[in-house]
Amino acid sequence: GQQVMQIPQYQHVQEGEDFTTYCNSSTTLSNIQWYKQRPGGHPVFLIQLVKSGEVKKQKRLTFQFGEAKKNSSLHITATQTTDVGTYFCAGPGGGSNYKLTFGKGTLLTVNP
Amino acid sequence: DTAVSQTPKYLVTQMGNDKSIKCEQNLGHDTMYWYKQDSKKFLKIMFSYNNKELIINETVPNRFSPKSPDKAHLNLHINSLELGDSAVYFCASSQEGGPHGYTFGSGTRLTVV
Numbered sequence: 121g122q123q124v125m126q127i128p129q130y131q132h133v134q135e136g137e138d139f140t141t142y143c144n145s146s147t148t149l150s151n152i153q154w155y156k157q158r159p160g161g162h163p164v165f166l167i168q169l170v171k172s173g174e175v176k177k178q179k180r181l182t183f184q185f186g187e188a189k190k191n192s193s194l195h196i197t198a199t200q201t202t203d204v205g206t207y208f209c210a211g212p213g214g215g216s217n218y219k220l221t222f223g224k225g226t227l228l229t230v231n232p
Numbered sequence: 233d234t235a236v237s238q239t240p241k242y243l244v245t246q247m248g249n250d251k252s253i254k255c256e257q258n259l260g261h262d263t264m265y266w267y268k269q270d271s272k273k274f275l276k277i278m279f280s281y282n283n284k285e286l287i288i289n290e291t292v293p294n295r296f297s298p299k300s301p302d303k304a305h306l307n308l309h310i311n312s313l314e315l316g317d318s319a320v321y322f323c324a325s326s327q328e329g330g331p332h333g334y335t336f337g338s339g340t341r342l343t344v345v
Contacts, residue, residue, distance in 0.1 A: 153333045153334075155333070155334075157273075161338075162322060162336040162337065162338050162339050163275065163322070163324075163334070163336045164336070165332060165333030165334060165335065166333075167333075168331050168332075168333055206273055208275065213277070216287075216288070217328065217329075218263060218265075218280040218282060218287045218288050219277055219280060219288045219290070220265075220277065220334060221277070222274075222275040222276075224272070224273070224274055225273050225274075225275075227273070
């Protein structure tokens with residue numbers, strides 16, 4: 121079945137440093153979604169990318185969808201302590217929008 | 233005015249017991265889900281319901297039985313609880329074709345002792 125791989129598993133940075141997490145799918149995705157889960161919280165939807173090569177920005181966060189629609193990345197510029205949490209990518213499993221398959225997530229910790 | 237609410241937030245119970253978790257969404261979404269998050273934070277889909285109809289049953293043991301009385305509610309009943317069922321269970325909802333992804337509830341932390 122479809123797999124969504126995400127690296128790194130953990131990332132610790134000093135406040136002000138940049139951070140990037142990468143996501144790769146074993147199959148072409150119709151779309152990819154990104155979520156953030158704060159410690160002790162629930163996943164919160166950040167963004168959805170649909171087009172090949174798409175780049176979207178949300179303040180300090182930049183999301184990219186690969187040309188082949190099999191990989192994606194999330195880049196945070198100048199991290200802040202409020203960025204702490206686990207970032208998940210997710211794509212429709214087996215082509216079904218009713219089955220979002222999540223990557224294992226990247227846990228970001230930020231040292232103030 | 234919580235969008236997706238699930239109860240209870242915490243559940244501690246003994247092995248062999250039967251328990252239920254309830255979920256309600258007031259977003260008007262047509263699809264609801266149950267996800268299980270294990271201790272390593274891996275989120276795995278269990279069930280998907282679209283307009284009260286079961287769409288996805290992701291090889292979950294028969295001890296888990298979802299019920300959707302209407303498209304705003306999706307409950308999860310678990311029989312004969314086992315230690316391995318300990319996890320955080322998240323309910324979520326979405327609108328087919330919508331650009332806003334899944335909206336998750338705050339989760340139910342189930343501990344089986």
